[in-house]
Amino acid sequence: MASSDPVYLRVVADIRRQIVDGSLPPGAPIPSRAQLTRKYGVGETAARHALRVLTSEGLIVGRVGSGHYVRARPVLLPLHRWRFHDPYAPLGSDITAQGARATWERRVERTEATPDIAQRLRLDGPAPVTRVRYVFRGDGRPVQLATSYEPADLGEPAAEENPRGLIARLAAFGVKVTEIVEQVYTRVPQPPESDVLALPTGVHVLHVERTHWAGDRPVETSDIVVPGDRFRLVYTHAVQP
Amino acid sequence: MASSDPVYLRVVADIRRQIVDGSLPPGAPIPSRAQLTRKYGVGETAARHALRVLTSEGLIVGRVGSGHYVRARPVLLPLHRWRFHDPYAPLGSDITAQGARATWERRVERTEATPDIAQRLRLDGPAPVTRVRYVFRGDGRPVQLATSYEPADLGEPAAEENPRGLIARLAAFGVKVTEIVEQVYTRVPQPPESDVLALPTGVHVLHVERTHWAGDRPVETSDIVVPGDRFRLVYTHAVQP
DNA sequence: GGCAGCGATTTGGAGCCCCAACTTTGCGAT
DNA sequence: ATCGCAAAGTTGGGGCTCCAAATCGCTGCC
Structure with missing residues (x-):
């Protein structure tokens, strides 16, 4: 200085x-x-x-x-991303585990893949995809946004289904998820996000791009957005002997 | 609006x-x-x-x-966090894989555990710990800072050793790492970091708190700091059948 | 003693100005 | 045609001021 x-x-x-x-x-x-x-x-x-x-x-x-x-040191609620995949834990259990009441809404839409999404799903051209938008809340306050894309020919998710249902639904098509790849980075919240998540100015968000793979083929990709200074993503990896 | x-x-x-x-x-x-x-x-x-x-x-x-x-859309270099653990990949190979020349320095110090670190390592009181500070560079530009803490009685890391050496060194003590837990969040860079990483104002960092567990006992904890808008942390999870 | 209300403070928006250091551009001289 | 240089434009630091809205402490009244 x-x-x-x-x-x-x-x-x-x-x-x-x-x-x-x-x-x-x-x-x-x-x-x-x-x-x-x-x-x-x-x-x-x-x-x-x-x-x-x-x-x-x-x-x-x-x-x-x-x-x-x-400023009060932000309460860094751990969000166990792993629970999102866990076939045994119900949706939102990472929020419930913090003592908060977990709720969520989602909107299912059938649409065309944008070039970006088509590339992530290795689709040639603007194929039809199913888009599901989630808003996760803890005690009513939104804590996480997620948007999921999958090729439309996998069939519509059932109304009360958990995201984990994807793995089961894919299994019915003879497709077995073998690998999940996530990319994590920070960025500035974009207009709809700052409103929905009620972000003060200056707060960045964690952006998680997740793709489920079946062999060498991606079968689902999603974007998860979390206020970066209020929540922690927790990754637990078992070390193979 | x-x-x-x-x-x-x-x-x-x-x-x-x-x-x-x-x-x-x-x-x-x-x-x-x-x-x-x-x-x-x-x-x-x-x-x-x-x-x-x-x-x-x-x-x-x-x-x-x-x-x-x-601003030029930041080049989002994926940093494969997983490589850091991979016993077969050499240190910095995630950087090399991007076509950049990977170098790193580290400083080993013996010190007292701060209350925060003592808690993370489940030590009672200010026990002696080994602190290792790393600076990772790609083509000479710093891309990642890491600080690792382990109980001092595990022995000093050898001079040219990779971080993965921890697992081998622990094995010599009959301790087997079974689980790695990482917590990821964003925060504002603190004085030394913004200088070392050459961060422009307004850029946040990804902070990764990682702890290696052997059974129910933590044996090493480290803080990894990455410019959040320039790099992606990539997590690859194999799905158990 | 308790309470209402007034005045002093404080933030945050907004305006205008000056200046040093730097970049760009265009003009004029060679 | 090319080069050098000066003028114009731009950022970023810093200063001063005014004002609305909100808060807080204190005074004086009941």
């Missing part, structure tokens, strides 16, 4: 340090704009810019009329 | 929409501050605030003296 750095960064760095090393615990008040200008000898612009950066980093929250406060 | 929203959000929403729907492709120039004030009929403050928000979201980059541009 050279002294030639912009002054607002000096303020940001100093406050951030106090937050991460714990000398400013969650809930502690941050000096107001006016106090910061005096304390650090900076202008008001620098002071408010520093507060905005810290806010957009999710470290503090501002309450109009009151002040800025260190 | 009600009309009572702050005007800068109107600008943000409009530009963001054009970026995500592709009418502003990667590399396309964003109107300058002066142009935005004219185009949207807003003040300069609102225009620059809008650009700052979009920048902190990682959607655009500003080049001093030139302008703001839609």
